[in-house]
Amino acid sequence: MTRTEIIAVGTEILMGQIVNSNAAFISEILANQGIYVYHHTAVGDNPGRLTEVIKNAEDRSDLIILTGGLGPTEDDLTKQTLAKHLGKKLVVDEAHMQKIIHYYEAQNKVMTENNKLQAMVIEGATVLKNEFGFAAGMYLETKTHRYVLLPGPPSEMKPMFQNQAIPLLAKAEGNSHLQSKILRFFGIGESKLADDLKDLIHQQTNPTLATYAGENEVVIRITATGETKEEAAEKLLDLKLRF
Numbered sequence: 001m002t003r004t005e006i007i008a009v010g011t012e013i014l015m016g017q018i019v020n021s022n023a024a025f026i027s028e029i030l031a032n033q034g035i036y037v038y039h040h041t042a043v044g045d046n047p048g049r050l051t052e053v054i055k056n057a058e059d060r061s062d063l064i065i066l067t068g069g070l071g072p073t074e075d076d077l078t079k080q081t082l083a084k085h086l087g088k089k090l091v092v093d094e095a096h097m098q099k100i101i102h103y104y105e106a107q108n109k110v111m112t113e114n115n116k117l118q119a120m121v122i123e124g125a126t127v128l129k130n131e132f133g134f135a136a137g138m139y140l141e142t143k144t145h146r147y148v149l150l151p152g153p154p155s156e157m158k159p160m161f162q163n164q165a166i167p168l169l170a171k172a173e174g175n176s177h178l179q180s181k182i183l184r185f186f187g188i189g190e191s192k193l194a195d196d197l198k199d200l201i202h203q204q205t206n207p208t209l210a211t212y213a214g215e216n217e218v219v220i221r222i223t224a225t226g227e228t229k230e231e232a233a234e235k236l237l238d239l240k241l242r243f
Helices: 021-032 047-060 078-086 094-106 113-119 154-173 190-196 198-203 229-240
Strands: 003-009 036-043 063-067 090-092 120-122 126-128 137-141 146-150 177-185 208-214 217-226
Touching (some): 003 021, 021 063, 021 154, 078 090, 078 120, 113 120, 120 137, 126 154, 146 154, 177 229, 190 198, 190 217, 217 229
Parallel strands (some): 003 036
Antiparallel strands (some): 126 137, 177 217
């Protein structure tokens, strides 16, 4: 099973100026794909500490998703830091560069030099187009890890992740077919239900099982993957019958 870590980059997160809603959104989307997040990490706009966080993530994760730090300002250092860590160069993505140039021309504005930074990508990366902004996202594979770089603003991050990153991740996972089922329980607390199901929870591999406390109910999500849709559905049914 792929071990995933989400790293939120931005001093404003650590200072409590904004809430890291991106991690919750990404985690939920990944769970629906049968990809589970093991760690959430937040780090400020500091290349040394970011490098340390990336190294820690590599020790315990296979897929590393970084959000934020892709903009044009001096403290936007995510791709520069990762590129240096991986021993790779930054190169210009011409499509993104032309998008930025055309915008400033259409607005009859002077484009400052730092805006070109948003069109720079790590060499060898698959570029994720930004439908609602200028900062290019990236998907990158090495022999040991996969990396996804996403912009920090949710309005830019969400469509990029759903429309471009998820298809690439699903293809890389190779489990092509996923089935998910929601079970709702009333009149029982989450801790009691989890205790009743502890054997199933401890034994889970595929399908996987997760409990969530809702308002006046406990929700269980069962997710199964298989080489075919029918195989995934059969695994789901087998586990459901054990409740």
